[in-house]
Amino acid sequence: MNIKLNKKIIKIAVAALALITTSATVAPTTITNLTTVSAKAKKHHKKVKKTKKSKKKAYVIAKYYDEFKPGYSYTYNKKKGVFIGHKMKKHHTSTTDSDEPRVEKATSNYNVPKVKEFTKDIITKYNLKKYRWSKTNITVNIQALTNEQQQIAKDAIEQINNLHIINLTIITKKANITITQTNKDGTALAETTLESTGDEYKGLNITETATIELCNPALNRNAKGNYELKLNQSITHELGHALGLVHTTNNETNIMNAVQHIDYNNLIDSTHVAIDQDYINSLAILYQN
Ligand SMILES: [Zn+2]
Incomplete structure (x- = not known):
């Protein structure tokens, strides 16, 4: 019995010694550090309290x-x-x-005035919607379209990109502009909806998203046998809306004219409309400023 007890005591003693030695090798520096820090913190705390009372x-x-x-x-x-x-x-x-939101300016040099603020006169003269994107690189998703429509949309996008004012990039993820299609019948050829971020810039709203819905029955009815041209015209027109343009009224050859008759537009070939100077100037004044 005695021997066993002794052994236990010895074991405990050894264990305790081990604890002491291990803690002794690591602890000293940390412990002193800790105390100095907390002492400082206390002092600082007191100081803060004092100043609060006095002020x-x-x-x-x-x-x-x-x-x-x-x-x-x-x-x-x-x-x-x-x-x-x-x-x-x-x-x-x-x-x-x-x-004020960070807004990117286009590096193009079209002959449009520099504006500090988009006044009512400028908005009217350039047929602006009072909306612009904060950037000049804008993404477009066309996945909801048929293969034929996608090809026509790609051409229209390239035509706008060739103006070198803004740049539209087709992506397959959630994009700034989404082009969809519907078989719902109605009088509208297409519809574009804009949403604002709530930010303003020089009197314009900053666009957050744009959705273009192409209405197939109406487009087919108005195509006059040239669906490719009709769709090219419509997408160019709707992208104009998505970028911040409204309808023009006094020039029937304008892509942004409310009356979208394909026989009025100037063409670059049988399936592509020519982008007119008014369209270009509107984009230029919006994005060069
Ligand atoms: Zn329109």
């Missing part, structure tokens, strides 16, 4: 979000269960300029 109303308290005052930056204090708001520095509150 009159350096912060405000809010229980809920809707109590937040403008000009204060709030952080939640878990201990107190309230939001503490510190007055923001003046230069911080007056950064409204940087809230």
Whole structure:
């Protein structure tokens, strides 16, 4: 019995010794470090408290979000269960300029005026929708179209890209512009819907997405036996809308004219319309600014 007990005691003693030695080799530096840090932190904490007391109303308290005052930056204090708001520095509150979206300008050099703001006169003169993309590289998804329609869409996209104002890139993922088709019958040949990010730039809304829906029955009815040309005209016209153009009224040869008769347009060949100067100028003033 005695021997066994001794053995146990010895074992425990050995184990304890082992613990001491291992901790002794690692611990000293860390322990001293820790103490110095926490001591510093305490000092700092005291300092902060003092200045808060001496300064009159350096912060405000809010229980809920809707109590937040403008000009204060709030952080939640878990201990107190309230939001503490510190007055923001003046230069911080007056950064409204940087809230304006980052907007890319086209590097093209078409002869259109430089504008600080898109005024009503400019909007009317250039047939603008008061929308533009914030960038000049815009993606397009045409996957919902038939193979024939896709080929025609690719040509129309290339025609617009050849103006070297903006660049449309066809992708198979979610894109900025989506072209779809429907067999729903109606009077419209196609419909384009724009959504804004809510940001404004020089009086224009920044476009977030555009969806073009081609209406097959109406397109077929109006094709006059030349479906390729009709679709080329329609896609060029709808992409014009998607990029920020509205209808023109005084020139029937315009692609953006409300009356889309293919016999009015100037053509580059039997299946492609020629993009007119008004269309080019509208894109140029939108994106060169
Ligand atoms: Zn239209």
